[in-house]
Amino acid sequence: xxxxxxxxxxxxxxxxxxxLTTDGHDVIGLSMQLYDQVNGKYEFxxxxxxxxxxxxxxxxxxxxxxxxxxxxxxxxxEHVISHFVQEYVNARTPIPCVQCNSDLKFSSLxxxxxxxxxxxxxxxHYARVAKLSTDDGSDIYQLRRAIDDNKDQTYFLFSLTQExxxxxxxxxGELTKSAVREHARTYGLNVxxxxxxxxxxxxxxxxxxxxxxxxxxxxxxxxxxxxxAGDTIGQHAGIHRFTIGQRKGLGLSSDKPLYVTALDxxxxxxxxxxxxxxxxxxxxxxxxxxxxxxxxxxxxxxAQIRHHHPVALCRVWAxxxxxxxxxxxxxxxxxxxxxxxIYDGDLVLGGGWxx
Amino acid sequence: MRIYLxxxxxxxxxxxxxxxxxxVLRDCYGNASSVHTFGQSAKxxxxxARASVAALLGAKPVEIVFTGGGTESDNLAxxxxxxxxxxxxxxxxxxxxxxxxxxxxxxxDLTRHGWTATYLPVGASGIVNPSDLETAITDQTALVSVMxxxxxxxxxxxxxxxxxxxxxxxxxxxxxxxxxxxxxRLSTSELGADLLSISGHKFNGPKGVGALxxxxxxRLTSSLTGGRQERNRRAGTENVAGIxxxxxxxxxxxxxxxxxxxxxxxxxxxxxxxILCNVSGSELNGTGQRVxxxxxxxxxxxxxxxxxxxxxxxxxxxxxxxxxxxxTLEPSHVLRxxxxxxxxxxxxxxxxxxxxxxxxxxxxxxxxxPPIVSKLRQLSGRHASRT
Numbered sequence: 001x002x003x004x005x006x007x008x009x010x011x012x013x014x015x016x017x018x019x020l021t022t023d024g025h026d027v028i029g030l031s032m033q034l035y036d037q038v039n040g041k042y043e044f045x046x047x048x049x050x051x052x053x054x055x056x057x058x059x060x061x062x063x064x065x066x067x068x069x070x071x072x073x074x075x076x077x078e079h080v081i082s083h084f085v086q087e088y089v090n091a092r093t094p095i096p097c098v099q100c101n102s103d104l105k106f107s108s109l110x111x112x113x114x115x116x117x118x119x120x121x122x123x124x125h126y127a128r129v130a131k132l133s134t135d136d137g138s139d140i141y142q143l144r145r146a147i148d149d150n151k152d153q154t155y156f157l158f159s160l161t162q163e164x165x166x167x168x169x170x171x172x173g174e175l176t177k178s179a180v181r182e183h184a185r186t187y188g189l190n191v192x193x194x195x196x197x198x199x200x201x202x203x204x205x206x207x208x209x210x211x212x213x214x215x216x217x218x219x220x221x222x223x224x225x226x227x228x229a230g231d232t233i234g235q236h237a238g239i240h241r242f243t244i245g246q247r248k249g250l251g252l253s254s255d256k257p258l259y260v261t262a263l264d265x266x267x268x269x270x271x272x273x274x275x276x277x278x279x280x281x282x283x284x285x286x287x288x289x290x291x292x293x294x295x296x297x298x299x300x301x302x303a304q305i306r307h308h309h310p311v312a313l314c315r316v317w318a319x320x321x322x323x324x325x326x327x328x329x330x331x332x333x334x335x336x337x338x339x340x341x342i343y344d345g346d347l348v349l350g351g352g353w354x355x
Numbered sequence: 356m357r358i359y360l361x362x363x364x365x366x367x368x369x370x371x372x373x374x375x376x377x378x379v380l381r382d383c384y385g386n387a388s389s390v391h392t393f394g395q396s397a398k399x400x401x402x403x404a405r406a407s408v409a410a411l412l413g414a415k416p417v418e419i420v421f422t423g424g425g426t427e428s429d430n431l432a433x434x435x436x437x438x439x440x441x442x443x444x445x446x447x448x449x450x451x452x453x454x455x456x457x458x459x460x461x462x463x464d465l466t467r468h469g470w471t472a473t474y475l476p477v478g479a480s481g482i483v484n485p486s487d488l489e490t491a492i493t494d495q496t497a498l499v500s501v502m503x504x505x506x507x508x509x510x511x512x513x514x515x516x517x518x519x520x521x522x523x524x525x526x527x528x529x530x531x532x533x534x535x536x537x538x539x540r541l542s543t544s545e546l547g548a549d550l551l552s553i554s555g556h557k558f559n560g561p562k563g564v565g566a567l568x569x570x571x572x573x574r575l576t577s578s579l580t581g582g583r584q585e586r587n588r589r590a591g592t593e594n595v596a597g598i599x600x601x602x603x604x605x606x607x608x609x610x611x612x613x614x615x616x617x618x619x620x621x622x623x624x625x626x627x628x629x630i631l632c633n634v635s636g637s638e639l640n641g642t643g644q645r646v647x648x649x650x651x652x653x654x655x656x657x658x659x660x661x662x663x664x665x666x667x668x669x670x671x672x673x674x675x676x677x678x679x680x681x682x683t684l685e686p687s688h689v690l691r692x693x694x695x696x697x698x699x700x701x702x703x704x705x706x707x708x709x710x711x712x713x714x715x716x717x718x719x720x721x722x723x724x725p726p727i728v729s730k731l732r733q734l735s736g737r738h739a740s741r742t
Contacts, residue, residue, distance in 0.1 A: 068667075
């Protein structure tokens, strides 16, 4: 079977490609060039830099598979970066990796793969896809958490459709990270000990505020920091510098710790309060995607409101556009712009964008 | 069987060139500037190569300056001419809009240091109109640089006419002949230029070696300063093995001309007409007179990058334009200058033929293309309807 392996130059996607070659597949490595790497429009973060592309190329040579760099700068700008910047302008906290998966890897890259007669796009995500046959003979695809709880990346994949999942291949879903590194060493890959990337790839050193300002200069309007009594207790240098639940970098002196509890883009106001003011028992989300179908009204499920965050038990009311959750126990720092992903055990039901 | 159709990017090295280079590397390690026997045998190799390259260009050996390749030759020509003319107050440069980056970016760099530049347009034919040079040139113009054949579309420029206009106004004329040297027997006297760049690896020689032909009496400042090699025009110990290889490549080219040129023209013409005939929505880019081995064709609705990869997986190596600009998103400046839309520019593929290509290769390409193109069109149509 011909499979396109999306290769970022990291250990995960390298091993994913390697495992597929061992299984006898006809693997073609594709690396996405997502932003101008030559003219210095951006300084680079931790993923898909020129060195990473070189790593991917070296892995492909080692595995004896063809490898190409495909240029998706335009698509990345359109689907990922502009949305990322706009969300900060709207005083929300985006996670661009979700769009990168559904609108690039399993869209533009998948289309490239189909053009090369490949049936699947494989990535180094820690997630599992299961194909089930229904009574009427059609196939359905489930998305399940990876074996390695710690590395599970289904949170970033909730927006995939059935069609996308039917073309997705996640060779690492049944492996732990340490096993993946072990494989990398066995294959003799030069990336075996390469550190994991944790940051947003197109934002250098986590300096996302600078990045947003460079892309949207009008954003850095200062504003007031107010407390819950409505008193102005400080000034800030731009609302995009804050996220719900943030404690550091407020520039306030107070006997008790203060947290960002609300952001208002219109008036550029940051509201702060004590920790308990962050607690919410309800949330709504929009642009919902259900992997199969919306759960029944009032169903007991579990929800994850951030990457690397424990799930919380809740009830859900939903249709194909929106969902509402009521948590069994109050949740802290629910940040608009983040995804909420709904699980039933290790099964991903779907998710949406927190309002 | 892999089919190589990217000879404008680089060419396979001729086996006699390979032998020459490795023999020289092994046996003739002397420094050509040394007085002793070791140095003399190295110097003799440079002399032979100089004579061979001069023969290829219809020039005198003394006019040949060896360089590290086409880009360096262009730099030496433009910066060298600019350096000489600077005190005289001529601080204006002219080039065509479809020059190679080696010329365009060198001129761009000079414009950051007080030089002004004018760029000559080309129409959809891909050829500079001499009357545009008449309009652009002034008594401040130090140098006019127009390439002999364009690397992406292959169009031949009216060098003789352009050079004569430049001379009438007291300006020097440079031509980047990287894509014609070795494909034609050139005549520097007919062309009428003052400076002419060539590159070894474009005609089955080694990479990293080239030459600038400098008409006798043309003054140039050196862009590399140091020792007195190459009559003070290019400092640094000579790349004797590479230069010897360049010389042999020039001999091989001369021996095979003009038979090879007309053979390639026939192959190219067949490839081109059969693609245009068999693939719907395909159009030729560059309708003017062209170098014998090149054709550039756009495929409506196709991303050239996707087509290039699909062809490579079938064992057919082509390019989306200049190899030097691959990996950038910018649509080809050449096709844009010809007035084509960014879409058309980004759906264009260059096929460039060379020594090893056969009728069988052409047949395979012509057969492979239509199904790939229609599949890619189908998929992009699907994508467009979804979003």
